[in-house]
Amino acid sequence: MKILITIISLLLLSTGCITKNFNKINTDTSGHFNLTQNETNLISESKQRKKVNKHDVNNRAYKAKLTIEKLCRKRVNLGKNAAINNINKRSKSLAIIKTLELMTNNERANFMRIYNNGNNTISSLLSQQFKHSSLRTKAAELIKEASIIQIKKERIIISDLDNTIKPTNDPSVDGYVYPGTVKLLNTLDQKTTGDIHIVTARPFGARNSLNSASIQYNSISYGNIFGITAWLLGFHNPIKDRKVENIRRIMDQNTKSSVVLIGDDGQADAGAYLQIMQEYPERVEAALIHNVIGRKLPEAFYASTNSIIYNDFEDAAETLYSRGIINKMETENIINSLRNQ
Template identity: 25%
Template sequence: MLNKRNLLRSAYFFRRKVAMGKLWVGKKTGIVRKIMVLPFKGFGSNHEVFLIGRVIKDRGIKPAEEGHGRWKNFKSMYKRFMSWKIPNVRVRASFAGDVQTVVTDEEGYFEFKLSPKETIEEVGDVRKVQLELLDEVVRRQGKVTAQGKVFIPPSTAEFGIISDIDDTIVPTGATRWYAMFQATFFHNALTRLPFPGVAEFYKALVQGRDEKPDNPIFYVSSSPWNLYDFLAEFLEIHHIPKGPLMLRDIGLTREQFIAGSHELHKLTQIEHIFEVYPDLKFVLIGDSGQKDPEIYLQAVRDFPGRVKRIYIRNVSTYKREAKVKEIGQELRKLGVEQVLVKDTFIAAKDALKEGMIVKENIGDIEEKVVD
């Protein structure tokens, strides 16, 4: 009789064989003709930068346009989730004199930890990493390159911001699977709308007290990497400050039926950011619908003195709200205030009171929320 471990191992190797067979058929039949290196925006310091990405079949997904209907949106999202990943191929990265080569994993992902050999004179800007696929996947594929981007915050940053996405920036119904399915598959970056005032509030936080866009912002979400380009496009269209998106792989692995839990993924990424920027304190923004309060509480326990403020958008039932308030009491004992809010303007007023944003920006946030 199969135990869970053996069942998992069998399922994993069966899935691997199917994926390898699918790729072989795709190359033989010409379905897989064009390969792309898809980098995800990285981050780091002038000592070390981190960049991950994926090698996949070029999906040919075009930016969202006015008039795209539900079927067009569904087809684009289907392409994102039914990607043809390219495992076991070499990718080379070049950045500030450091050149490294890595091999993609079973899901086509690659990861670089680059150490600049040249002095980066001006930090606080997006830097480019040159990427090149070194192996031939399909015949006559030509040269396959891409430019990755890494963000290096300036030394003048007052604090950092780490935000969730689902039900924090944009309504998704993350606790209701059908509502989330509808929002994900039948809308696009134009028709998905953020909560009122989010763009203005995040801009105000990024600008801080000196009104210079120095404060780095990071987006940590349990959404799959398949949605990376969609979420990046969403942020740009709705004028929400850009920052690294730290998503997760939800595929089957040797160890788990679903790779990485929601809580573990988010906590690991948040604490990684803390470690990369040991001199920065952070504002954490999330919602009450899933486990953001619990995750943020653990982050405060693990890294005392690193969190300035926590804002939680209240999207829950009365029972869950009571639990979130209990967590707020625990956080207060640790010296961190959790502010439970019903809208963005309430969070902005608190941030103004705490001296994290300036009064000149409050009017724009209030106008968006009241409208």
């Protein structure tokens, strides 16, 4: 037996033990450590995950807003009895509470900011969607916890839709959206997603167009049929008046935020934006007008140092960069996205 053990020991010593990935870390002649390809891949994947997670954090408040708005749009079925409808209302309230609970206080504070600055308010959410006092109290407590957090005001973007985002009457472009639009809007929308507001002359029907174009918008402010009719008949320009009214409301909801205005030369955008620049001179960073039909704009708009007239979003990005509104890397990303479409 002793002889057998001795033979096995000698064999092990002579052949050595196999160790997987023994050369996992090597050193070069300078003494620096070199990582294997596997470790390099792991580090790269880790960085990518951090980047994705950071982007997800910035979107979490906006995603919560969309979730809660979707829940709020669910209607009570009048054909069902009161008991079933009561259960459905309670389930909706619980789902809203769960959405609020899944956010950190900081995310919830950002959610409150973008929710209040759109077409809805937190107070209406609590009063209309929580019929049970205990659930309303629970939701109010979650809101109160976040309300004490100081959230930095971010830039808001107010944009027209037709011939600005969507090439409605522009035969030179196919598709739902002008090339580079989404990237430019997302770039202007700063750290927390949810500050893009659409102000359109359309009386309805903007939501589907925006969803088709994958625009992450906060709110939509519509025009009306009477305004469009009066404009077509050559009367005064009620489209401009309506847009100014809608833009004022958004700016007054975002009292400390700067704004970038984006429109086109087709109807009333330049006149409306000129009036807004005159009323809020310290807050308008830039007013961009897309040159689609070559219509002459108000002389005062041309003269404004904040006005930008652009032919495409590459042109717009380069001008925004020259004004210091976006940086070089953001500009290159917009241009690359435009060229890849």
